Amino acid sequence: MVVWTPKTAVAAAYRVDAQRWSELFEELMNPIEARFARPEPRHRVRGFVRGLLAPLPTKNCWTIAEHAGDEEPGGMQDLIGRASWDDALVRADVRDFVARRLGHPDAILVIDETGDLKKGRHTVGVQRQYSGTAGKIENCQLAVHLSYASPHGHALLDTALYLPKSWTSDPERLAEAGVPDEVGFATKPQLARRLIETAQAGGLPCRWVSGDEAYGGDPALAAALRGQRLGYVLAVACSHRLPTGLGIQRADQIATGLPDHAWQRLSAGEGAKGHRYYDWAFIALPLAADQHAGYHWLLIRRNRSTGELAFYRCWSPEPVALRHLVTVAGRRWTIEESFQAAKTELGLDQHQHRRWTAWHRWTTLVIAAHAFLAAATTLCTANAEGLIPITVNELRRLFHDLVIKPAASIAAVITWSIFRRRHQDAARTSHYERQALTEP
Template identity: 40%
Template sequence: MSTERAVRLWAGWFDDFFASLAGVFGQVEPRRMAMAYVKALIAPVERKNGWQIAEHAGHESPDRVQRFLARSTWCSDQLRDALRSFVVVFLARPDGVLVLDETAFLKKGRMPAGVAPQYAGITGQIENCQVAVFCSYATDMGRALIDRELYLPAAWCDDADRCRTQHIPRQRAKAVTTKPELGRRMIERCRRAKVPLGWVAADSAYGQDRRLRAALERRRIPYVMAVPVDETVHTHGTGNLRVDAFAAAVPLFFERRSCEAGAKGLRSYDWAPAEVAWPGGAEGGPRRGYLHLLLVRRSIADPAKVAYFAVHAKADTPIGEIVRVMGLRWSIKDGFETAKSDCGLDHYEVRTWDAWHRHIILSMAALAFLTITDTRSRDLHHPEEPDQLPTPTAPLDEAEKGDLQAALKS
């Protein structure tokens, strides 16, 4: 496909993409500003803050950008719902995976909503930062971030005046809502929106939350979630044991399988499942036709490196499918990296609750457009059928990304 034709296609796809979101913005001015904002997030702008976004949009100052984020009349949750619908149109599969994870945004000062000294996974230590929980939708066709919630630490919930200053909704400021609870709310929103959903996957910060696992079991939603070594399992033969003690005491049969491709090639491990009961699950244990598994993952290079996963799945689920879900779980980390490097996810300079959620959902929209443009651009076997969705192969190379950014710059 020629560069000229690709540019025309990408520009047309962007128009269609934004048309699916435009109804969120009831007035012309915020609608135009939203389009300019997303184009700036996609464009080769070095630092996607208010000044540089304004400059890309042709404004002399960031006043209109700041007003758009802080005071204009539009709802970021409505944009979230519209974005989720757009993503589902192109990526939905019955075996789609919702992935929960969090990321930190390092900040100075104490004014931005939710900022506090707290653990930041990006540095592995306590930092002055904001932490947000995200939900990604992942299938073999592609992956996109589709929901987000800013975590509000106890120090904020205990300070009503501070919450009022940053326009934090009273309902959210009343009490600390745990990160797993924020994740559960995102899953519920996807269920109500009828997002095709086969699995939920998450790391141990969510896997160790028994209430979250029980809620999924009651709804017959399969999951694969990492758990810490001090989580317990139960069998009639062993009673209650920590997962590491159980894995050492019971014969396990490992098989080598590859999951999602990483930066250094396929991620291969040795895997062993064992049927167990997870304390704290849904009342009466797994629903009929479902079972609990402990999945043990062992490093090939260093067999001493072992990880443990709680699995709730249909009784006839092959281990290859569980490993596939494990591979897609890592995709949200790639989504964070791309959103921060290419779509300005962490470039914001806002303080209030609404402005934060607005910037973040616009950045997620930019990422979703890039993801789906990538999907639609791969292997266009029929040049006269630009709307065909081909089978995924390789992502856009750097030259193609540059052409896409040039096409959307105006």
């Protein structure tokens, strides 16, 4: 006879959740697998995503293949580099999945870029450039990402690799990295615009767009969003110039003249240690000289401790309250949470691929894994007093341990040990033979 206690009740609830997570995983993977004509890559893509969800110390085709029970990494390397499949169509499947599970008419599309540090110059898109991730100029890749934030949760949605002019002006370098002929130079705001247009064309429900100064300072992006009737709250620099009733003024000049009663204390969202309270003010701006009717504002955030100011250019096709704009501004930070989870838990930045196709395929499957985790957190019933809502990171651990943890045989462990040592011996022999050609 089972004696029911709070602990056994929660354990039973987790068993129910694990079944629902399994069903949700099938909902995500079934349309993705249908993109593959052959059974081998169809089977491998499932094993690949399960490997991304596993607690592997590093994630690459070798470790993922071993986790999947393969005898060598060749199959997974083929999946990422040589198999025939369209990563854009798979991202469309992920977008449809996110729309079903997290969709909301007031959802926010968040745009931002992240950098991956790389050595050398042959990895596609790499050069010395500023990386917000590192906070300085580094040898790195940069990619623009689009994420989806709704009252139900938030997930990465789409991506575009940024190619600097040093790459797009070098046809030989592009060809070596397998970059398609039709790909040319595009700024980060232009890449963001394409991602947003693709999401809207796919029927994703959304109302707002949010981004940092790299995107708020681009007037063409703002005009395109107005044309799509998408409201926006985009960060701008203190030197950003805006039209006012007194002429063109800098954002920081406008803030200096505000009276005390113009500021309101509002929360930008819940943080780990409480609400993120700031002082906020917003100023209505004259209509822009274009064909898009709507309402323009300058939103200003003031840190209550340091007095530091941040500025946002805002637009909406209909009037909205200050509190609503503050909510949109605060939700921009969800993409940082997504980046952290995707890098620390899913290996977003651990790929070892130099070519265009392989980079997009790896990133696409990481996006799929993250979307699954984000959606699965909304299904949890095993909540009890004294527990915070389940996080993406905790759900990944539970899903692996309760659903996909492999029962590796002794033979499989030994097979992989032999494979690694054989590969290392071949590499060692090759190095010595190459050295012998030039050294006495």
